[in-house]
Amino acid sequence: MFYLRLNKLRILNNHQLLGEANVQLMSFVTLGKADFPMLDEFFRINDPEKKMDLVAQAITKVVCSRVTPAIEHIRDNQKIYFGDTGYNVFVSDSIPDDLNWMLLAVKSNQKVRDNAELLTTILSQSNISSIVKVIGTLAGATNPVIGAITVLSGFVADSLLTLYKNDKDKQLGLLLTSFIRQEHYPHGKRDKEDVPDTTGNMKIDYTIFAY
Numbered sequence: 001m002f003y004l005r006l007n008k009l010r011i012l013n014n015h016q017l018l019g020e021a022n023v024q025l026m027s028f029v030t031l032g033k034a035d036f037p038m039l040d041e042f043f044r045i046n047d048p049e050k051k052m053d054l055v056a057q058a059i060t061k062v063v064c065s066r067v068t069p070a071i072e073h074i075r076d077n078q079k080i081y082f083g084d085t086g087y088n089v090f091v092s093d094s095i096p097d098d099l100n101w102m103l104l105a106v107k108s109n110q111k112v113r114d115n116a117e118l119l120t121t122i123l124s125q126s127n128i129s130s131i132v133k134v135i136g137t138l139a140g141a142t143n144p145v146i147g148a149i150t151v152l153s154g155f156v157a158d159s160l161l162t163l164y165k166n167d168k169d170k171q172l173g174l175l176l177t178s179f180i181r182q183e184h185y186p187h188g189k190r191d192k193e194d195v196p197d198t199t200g201n202m203k204i205d206y207t208i209f210a211y
Contacts, residue, residue: 059152
């Protein structure tokens with residue numbers, strides 16, 4: 001068994017002029033190459049239409065891994081706990097050799113969009129064409145699939161932030177990280193506290209536990 005558990009968050013600035021804010025968390029976990037056989041195929045073929053279809057499948061895979069807890073009444077510099085055991089953002093029957101984790105925090109009073117609504121917005125013809133071009137430049141890389149997954153994760157994060165910005169909501173934090181079994185949890189355990197995110201506005205405590 002394998003567990004990735006969110007233990008605690010701290011939002012330094014809730015971007016609320018006065019008082020408290022409602023925070024929407026979105027956690028996405030994907031298992032490296034094991035989750036994206038379509039990207040292996042992407043780099044083997046030359047058909048432009050098929051490549052677009054494969055990228056759309058990969059983006060759908062990222063979006064559909066989403067876990068979305070909502071937290072109300074958050075003040076500046078408040079520590080957010082998830083009980084005494086933490087909150088499982090990913091559980092697997094087997095121990096993955098590698099995985100990618102994206103955790104996005106947004107100040108939001110809006111209704112959370114479901115996956116179908118998100119994908120309708122994200123999977124536009126122009127978006128897919130742009131991503132196909134970017135991923136295509138990775139063909140000569142040592143490990144193009146891993147690079148493509150990073151590109152896709154960043155694209156999904158940027159797309160979500162644009163959607164929330166249009167609703168006059170604001171990004172509070174973004175964690176983008178990857179783990180390799182042999183390096184980061186060779187003995188089945190990893191505990192980290194106060195991990196800074198990319199914005200400098202969020203600190204994360206998490207645990208990896210596997211047996």
